[in-house]
Amino acid sequence: MSLKTRIIGLAATLMIVASLASWLAYQALSEDIIERWGQQVAEIQVRYDSARLLQSLEREIGLAKQMANSQALISWAQTPDNDTLAAEAIRQMESFRDNFRDNSYFVALRKNGHYYYNNAANEFADNQFRYVLEPDNPDNAWFYQLIEENRDFHLNVNPDVELGVTKLWIDVVMRNANGEAVGLVGTGLNLDSFLQDIVDIGQDGITTLFVDYNGAIQLYRDRNYIDFASLVKPEGQKNTVDLLFDETEDKQKILGMLQLLKKRDQAGEVESGFVMVDGQKQLAGVAYLPTIGWFEITLLDLNTLLPNSYLWPLLGVFLAALILTLVLFHTIIQSKILKPITTLEKAVEEVRGGSFELPRLDKPDNEIGRLSHHFEQMVDALGNTTRELEDKVAQRTDELNRLARIDPLTSLKNRRGLDETMEEEIQRARRQGSRFGVIWIDVDHFKSINDQQGHQIGDQILCRVALWLKAGVRPYDHPGRWGGDEFVVILSPCDPDTLADIAHRIRQMVERESERSGTPVTVSVGAYLAEAGETSDSILHHADSALYDAKRNGRNRVCINTTEGEEINPL
Numbered sequence: 336m337s338l339k340t341r342i343i344g345l346a347a348t349l350m351i352v353a354s355l356a357s358w359l360a361y362q363a364l365s366e367d368i369i370e371r372w373g374q375q376v377a378e379i380q381v382r383y384d385s386a387r388l389l390q391s392l393e394r395e396i397g398l399a400k401q402m403a404n405s406q407a408l409i410s411w412a413q414t415p416d417n418d419t420l421a422a423e424a425i426r427q428m429e430s431f432r433d434n435f436r437d438n439s440y441f442v443a444l445r446k447n448g449h450y451y452y453n454n455a456a457n458e459f460a461d462n463q464f465r466y467v468l469e470p471d472n473p474d475n476a477w478f479y480q481l482i483e484e485n486r487d488f489h490l491n492v493n494p495d496v497e498l499g500v501t502k503l504w505i506d507v508v509m510r511n512a513n514g515e516a517v518g519l520v521g522t523g524l525n526l527d528s529f530l531q532d533i534v535d536i537g538q539d540g541i542t543t544l545f546v547d548y549n550g551a552i553q554l555y556r557d558r559n560y561i562d563f564a565s566l567v568k569p570e571g572q573k574n575t576v577d578l579l580f581d582e583t584e585d586k587q588k589i590l591g592m593l594q595l596l597k598k599r600d601q602a603g604e605v606e607s608g609f610v611m612v613d614g615q616k617q618l619a620g621v622a623y624l625p626t627i628g629w630f631e632i633t634l635l636d637l638n639t640l641l642p643n644s645y646l647w648p649l650l651g652v653f654l655a656a657l658i659l660t661l662v663l664f665h666t667i668i669q670s671k672i673l674k675p676i677t678t679l680e681k682a683v684e685e686v687r688g689g690s691f692e693l694p695r696l697d698k699p700d701n702e703i704g705r706l707s708h709h710f711e712q713m714v715d716a717l718g719n720t721t722r723e724l725e726d727k728v729a730q731r732t733d734e735l736n737r738l739a740r741i742d743p744l745t746s747l748k749n750r751r752g753l754d755e756t757m758e759e760e761i762q763r764a765r766r767q768g769s770r771f772g773v774i775w776i777d778v779d780h781f782k783s784i785n786d787q788q789g790h791q792i793g794d795q796i797l798c799r800v801a802l803w804l805k806a807g808v809r810p811y812d813h814p815g816r817w818g819g820d821e822f823v824v825i826l827s828p829c830d831p832d833t834l835a836d837i838a839h840r841i842r843q844m845v846e847r848e849s850e851r852s853g854t855p856v857t858v859s860v861g862a863y864l865a866e867a868g869e870t871s872d873s874i875l876h877h878a879d880s881a882l883y884d885a886k887r888n889g890r891n892r893v894c895i896n897t898t899e900g901e902e903i904n905p906l
């Protein structure tokens with residue numbers, strides 16, 4: 336895997352891990368913030384809903400209490416058969432009817448069980464007496480139970496079977512001077528419009544309900560849950576608030592809140608907590624309303640009030656930032672690290688391949704830039720040193736080559752040098768159809784010179800012969816030492832006369848000059864004029880054979896081997 340893939344992969348992994356961690360932290364934090372916010376909202380909502388209910392009921396309850404305190408009604412309740420008192424009581428009842436919001440009232444007398452009622456339509460103007468309450472009739476149980484419980488005030492939702500209406504009833508006990516209950520008075524409020532005004536207010540995500548002292552549902556947007564006539568129902572048969580919750584734990588939590596608030600018995604206190612309703616997590620706020628003995632419960636669906644889609648723009652910004660960061664990171668890593676490293680790697684490959692011509696290196700202002708700069712300088716120095724070394728090696732090689740072809744004693748060409756020259760002349764002769772001469776020279780009786788005068792003198796004589804040889808040939812001829820006391824001269828171009836002239840000149844010059852030097856020596860000379868197409872072996876053989884003849888014929892003479900026949904000329 337390349338460095339680039341690794342770095343980008345590592346960066347992406349780190350960013351994703353960091354993002355996940357941030358996201359989880361954000362989730363936890365936002366949940367906590369939403370919970371705190373939800374609790375505040377729940378408390379405010381509970382107080383608001385409670386206030387709306389109480390505001391709506393307080394006037395009606397106050398009027399009902401005034402009615403219960405009416406002396407005319409109390410007197411009449413104690414002597415219901417008194418027509419005068421009855422007339423006055425009914426007059427007052429009708430006056431209260433005008434003031435009640437629902438324009439209806441009821442009066443139930445304990446003494447004779449008579450129940451009086453009139454409504455907004457004044458339907459029973461002359462006949463407010465509607466029916467007689469029977470202790471044995473379960474529909475009338477509410478009356479007897481309230482009297483029995485000795486409560487002054489009660490609020491309940493109840494269908495009146497006799498009247499055929501379902502209302503939120505405000506019941507106030509009417510007492511005589513001795514505090515004895517003599518009847519019940521009150522009014523009913525239209526349940527539908529009441530539910531619409533107070534409970535079913537159409538706010539998405541907010542559910543309001545009211546439950547009575549025992550937790551039985553009294554006001555709720557779904558009428559099926561309302562526990563009608565809960566006063567007279569035995570425990571266990573009531574539609575209590577816990578019906579709304581899915582989990583047993585939540586049911587106990589809410590009932591626990593009701594108990595707690597009931598115990599504190601203070602207005603304005605709110606308890607809240609999360610519950611599951613219809614599979615949705617909701618925040619429940621509960622308040623006790625001591626004036627009416629009910630609880631107000633508000634359920635907030637936080638998903639509706641603060642849906643997750645609110646967070647989508649945030650998520651979008653987060654993702655965009657993540658992608659932008661990755662792109663930026665990639666660009667910076669690419670330009671500051673990866674590209675310079677790649678060009679540096681290519682440059683290293685070039686140098687390894689023997690080239691010191693570097694491509695242009697990226698040099699960012701960092702460690703890699705400095706490394707590239709040092710590398711460039713190093714390659715520069717290495718190139719210079721290598722070039723110098725190569726030059727020196729070439730010089731030495733040339734020198735060695737030259738030395739390999741030079742005889743160290745006489746500084747003439749040695750045998751290898753002569754071989755190469757011979758080969759070149761053979762080629763030239765073949766190309767041009769020309770001829771060239773080869774003269775083989777051997778010092779006469781050299782062994783005796785060595786033996787008698789010493790090896791050093793022998794060397795001096797060899798050096799002198801070499802000098803005379805050089806002087807005796809043309810500038811473009813090639814004199815050389817074949818080995819020992821033998822010398823060879825290659826003459827190019829050459830013809831028979833030239834060959835003979837130079838061969839004789841050599842022999843004479845050695846004889847003459849050596850005499851002058853005080854150490855006379857002679858040489859035997861064999862010469863041969865090579866034709867185009869001859870081989871080196873053949874040429875040398877002919878020259879050697881001429882030399883042999885010169886030696887055989889008495890030494891200090893020239894013998895020329897020609898194609899026409901051998902010619903020996905001692906002069």
Ligand SMILES: Nc1nc2c(ncn2[C@@H]2O[C@H](COP(=O)(O)OP(=O)(O)OP(=O)(O)O)[C@@H](O)[C@H]2O)c(=O)[nH]1
Nearest residue numbers: 777778779780781782783785790791793794819820
């Ligand atoms: N001083 C000296 N002597 C050498 C060198 N190379 C060979 N010799 C001697 O040269 C002599 C060559 O002798 P030959 O050519 O065989 O015989 P010669 O005495 O010259 O007799 P001919 O050639 O028949 O006249 C030998 O004694 C070698 O030892 C050298 O570099 N220096």
